[in-house]
Amino acid sequence: MTFYLKPPRGLVNLHVFQTCVEERLNCYDNINRNNNADAEICNFHCLVEDSPLDRTGHYLFRLYAYLSTDFRRIFLENEKKLLLLRLLCYKKEDIKYFLKRLLKHSKECVTQDNVHVTVKDMYLLFISLCSQMLNREYLNHIIKEVHVGSECEGFTLKVPFYQCASLIVHREVNLKNGFVEIKCTDWKRLFLSVYETYLRRALTEMKYSQNVRLAVNDVRIRSTFKVIQNHWFKNEGSENDSRLNFNISNIDAESKLFPLCALNLYKVLQKTNRLSHNDRFDFSLYMKGIGISLRDSLKFWENTYTRQHSSCSKCSHNWKDNEKRYIYGIRHLYGLEGSRKNYTVRSCNFFQEKILSATEDGGCPFKHFDDSNLRQVLQKLLPSKEDDVEVMIYERKENPSLACKLFYENVFKIITDNCIADNISFSNPVEYYLSLKKHISKNSIDSAIQAVGPVAVGEK
Numbered sequence: 001m002t003f004y005l006k007p008p009r010g011l012v013n014l015h016v017f018q019t020c021v022e023e024r025l026n027c028y029d030n031i032n033r034n035n036n037a038d039a040e041i042c043n044f045h046c047l048v049e050d051s052p053l054d055r056t057g058h059y060l061f062r063l064y065a066y067l068s069t070d071f072r073r074i075f076l077e078n079e080k081k082l083l084l085l086r087l088l089c090y091k092k093e094d095i096k097y098f099l100k101r102l103l104k105h106s107k108e109c110v111t112q113d114n115v116h117v118t119v120k121d122m123y124l125l126f127i128s129l130c131s132q133m134l135n136r137e138y139l140n141h142i143i144k145e146v147h148v149g150s151e152c153e154g155f156t157l158k159v160p161f162y163q164c165a166s167l168i169v170h171r172e173v174n175l176k177n178g179f180v181e182i183k184c185t186d187w188k189r190l191f192l193s194v195y196e197t198y199l200r201r202a203l204t205e206m207k208y209s210q211n212v213r214l215a216v217n218d219v220r221i222r223s224t225f226k227v228i229q230n231h232w233f234k235n236e237g238s239e240n241d242s243r244l245n246f247n248i249s250n251i252d253a254e255s256k257l258f259p260l261c262a263l264n265l266y267k268v269l270q271k272t273n274r275l276s277h278n279d280r281f282d283f284s285l286y287m288k289g290i291g292i293s294l295r296d297s298l299k300f301w302e303n304t305y306t307r308q309h310s311s312c313s314k315c316s317h318n319w320k321d322n323e324k325r326y327i328y329g330i331r332h333l334y335g336l337e338g339s340r341k342n343y344t345v346r347s348c349n350f351f352q353e354k355i356l357s358a359t360e361d362g363g364c365p366f367k368h369f370d371d372s373n374l375r376q377v378l379q380k381l382l383p384s385k386e387d388d389v390e391v392m393i394y395e396r397k398e399n400p401s402l403a404c405k406l407f408y409e410n411v412f413k414i415i416t417d418n419c420i421a422d423n424i425s426f427s428n429p430v431e432y433y434l435s436l437k438k439h440i441s442k443n444s445i446d447s448a449i450q451a452v453g454p455v456a457v458g459e460k
């Protein structure tokens with residue numbers, strides 16, 4: 001019975017618990033990697049269909065899906081795929097066994113006292129469907145070889161539309177008087193749909209259960225959630241940002257190419273291990289913009305906020321006590337929580353117009369630093385460029401972005417020993433970094449070509 005109507009019973013060792021979770025995660029990976037994953041899932045002993053370990057893994061995942069709305073989506077998708085794989089492997093006797101078990105378990109569950117009416121509704125539907133399908137004529141009909149892929153309408157099942165909502169959403173079926181008519185060829189699709197409805201309802205009703213509350217607070221169960229969370233972050237992080245792919249271990253070297261606003265926040269962070277809330281928001285978005293993956297970003301903030309904050313830092317929070325909040329905040333910026341908005345770094349204009357509070361270090365240094373502070377910072381970064389530094393300090397009063405452009409040109413010159421030939425333009429700190437990086441690599445290619453010299457015609 002693959003609908004997991006009944007939770008597992010008996011005792012399970014903690015290490016087996018972990019194995020159940022790991023194998024199910026690997027199974028999800030295999031299903032998504034390989035369209036023909038039936039052979040792969042056979043290798044997992046914790047996924048032997050309807051075994052106590054299979055149910056343990058499913059119910060642990062269900063608990064985590066109850067807590068995390070994002071994981072809920074992954075859970076529902078993959079459990080449906082797993083069910084489909086199993087249904088596709090069934091032979092005649094397996095289908096009969098599957099229907100009989102589902103009927104038996106539904107009858108047992110529907111009589112329980114504490115079942116919520118919406119879930120009970122699903123048990124009654126399963127009883128009705130299985131009873132009709134176990135009819136010898138129907139069963140013989142659906143397992144006939146000629147039946148596969150045909151548009152046969154020999155038998156039709158009728159199901160209230162709200163119990164197979166996913167079929168309605170995709171307009172895959174006929175709707176008549178509030179009932180969906182399912183042709184006998186579509187019985188597997190019907191089961192996938194009603195299974196999804198059942199899981200959604202079961203997840204919603206979990207909030208009323210005292211046992212669920214106890215379970216999600218159990219330290220052993222929470223430790224398995226960590227395994228799911230880490231695996232999930234790892235995969236999502238690697239999917240994102242393949243476009244830019246910033247190697248976080250090079251951040252110190254790369255910071256030489258950061259605009260002064262981002263470099264300033266990075267230096268404050270290195271010195272105090274903390275940033276104010278708004279500065280952390282801006283620096284996180286900058287990191288995202290230059291191509292740092294979610295996984296690397298989480299690691300970066302965890303490493304930094306696990307260190308002791310310095311006496312002059314404006315924030316004394318630490319990672320351990322606020323982990324959930326920090327993870328949520330960073331995932332939110334990557335569009336994986338809440339409104340799933342795709343946040344991008346704010347513009348130079350915004351930073352320049354910003355009125356900084358006493359706790360903030362952000363903004364645009366060409367606008368917010370006083371002359372002596374800015375001079376000190378620039379002289380350190382651009383040694384032996386005193387005149388250029390004074391021009392920047394003069395220009396920034398009228399036009400901070402122009403001063404930043406001069407800074408860009410000087411950094412380029414120091415790194416490449418060349419003057420920049422192109423006209424540069426940027427409207428936010430990420431564009432600044434990406435443009436400078438592009439021009440430096442273009443320059444090194446040009447220099448390499450020049451070093452080789454012109455190749456004569458016919459020369460090998």
Ligand code: SF4
Nearest residue numbers: 259261348364404429
């Ligand atoms: S002009 Fe823009 S990129 Fe340059 S320091 Fe100011 S905010 Fe940053």
